Amino acid sequence: SQQGEEDPQALSIQEGENATMNCSYKTSINNLQWYRQNSGRGLVHLILIRSNEREKHSGRLRVTLDTSKKSSSLLITASRAADTASYFCAREYGNKLVFGAGTILRVKS
């Protein structure tokens, strides 16, 4: 199976705190992507990290990739109420993505 795991399933933090979400996978990937989904909406791409990269930044987002451990993490710094959403990692295999179950993040103001 190409599935992996994400944790935590849900995360509740105060505005201003950092949020870390983790993603693991079982088989070798091309690249790994992170997406955000607001309730009842489509997904929005956040970051793509290639298999030969170890870390990538975009604004308040930081993604790491450890191919030896087959894991990735997404860090959101200085969280805002508007960051409340579901976050999915997606493993890239050929021309398709396999999404994990996601982490539901709630940022309380």
Added chain:
Amino acid sequence: DAMVIQNPRYQVTQFGKPVTLSCSQTLNHNVMYWYQQKSSQAPKLLFHYYDKDFNNEADTPDNFQSRRPNTSFCFLDIRSPGLGDAAMYLCATSRGGLAGLGEQFFGPGTRLTVL
């Protein structure tokens, strides 16, 4: 703005009554995807087109079909919807190519209700 458009946003159908969902894109991307997403679950890939080349996932039920008449449009046909097919259906596109998949651009989704 370049985008992915899905119609309708909400679709109600009766058990067994065929339904067609549509997706259009102005991004001129080579690859188009259909995902099914049930409540609190991950999006599940049903099939994708790389240009005209159709790729069906092994576990996609025969009840689901797709058509891509041109680069811009892609349709999802559900021939005999069952109660278990109630879900959000997401269309997405990507550029594709040798450099890898690249990011996918998602439409807002069509929420299907089966009565």
